[in-house]
Amino acid sequence: MITTEEHEKLRGWFAGRLPDDLFESLGEVTVDREEITVIGRVPEPRLTESASDAEREAAVGSRIQEFRERTRDARVAVAREAEHRFGKKVSWGVECGGERALFTHVAAPVMTRLRQPQRQVLDTLIAAGVARSRSDALAWCVRLVERHADDWLTELRDSLEHVQRVRSQGPDAPGPIAEDADPEDTPTDG
DSSP: OOOHHHHHHHHHHHHHHSOTTTOSEEEEEEEOSSEEEEEEEOOOOOOOTTOOHHHHHHHHHHHHHHHHHHTHHHHHHHHHHHHHHHSSEEEEEEEETTEEEEOSOOOOOOOOOOOHHHHHHHHHHHHTTSOSSHHHHHHHHHHHHHHHOHHHHHHHHHHHHHHHHHHHTSTTSOOOOOTTSOGGGSOOOO
């Protein structure tokens, strides 16, 4: 979890580092423990107003694929620099014509211990054909919570950020020693 200021600095780094002609605009930059995902907007293909939904869908898909192939070298160069600087993998995605496509991105394994009632939920999803395995079922549950609990998760993230800010200002926080501090109150190595 990073603070809003750290996220803004990260987003600013990408905004300043990305070639001007890469995206129409920088959409979002998200980060977690393993990965930074950069999503930019690319222009929609020009179609006639009478274009069918199938034609629009095919045109947007082709535009996304063309962007991915054309910009690969530039994106790899930025990703290498960012991975070295921030210690996380960089993944890419685009928004085009109301569609969002993520390119190769991290699928991090997460280990958990579940009690029988929780395992039964996963097994029910497998039996119903919703998932192929417990891993798929657990990922399905996480996506469901993500979709329906966005407001709650946003509030929780904001609260965690506040806790980190307060914690960094506490007595154990590293920082300069005040000029008027008593030298005997200053910790030493001895």
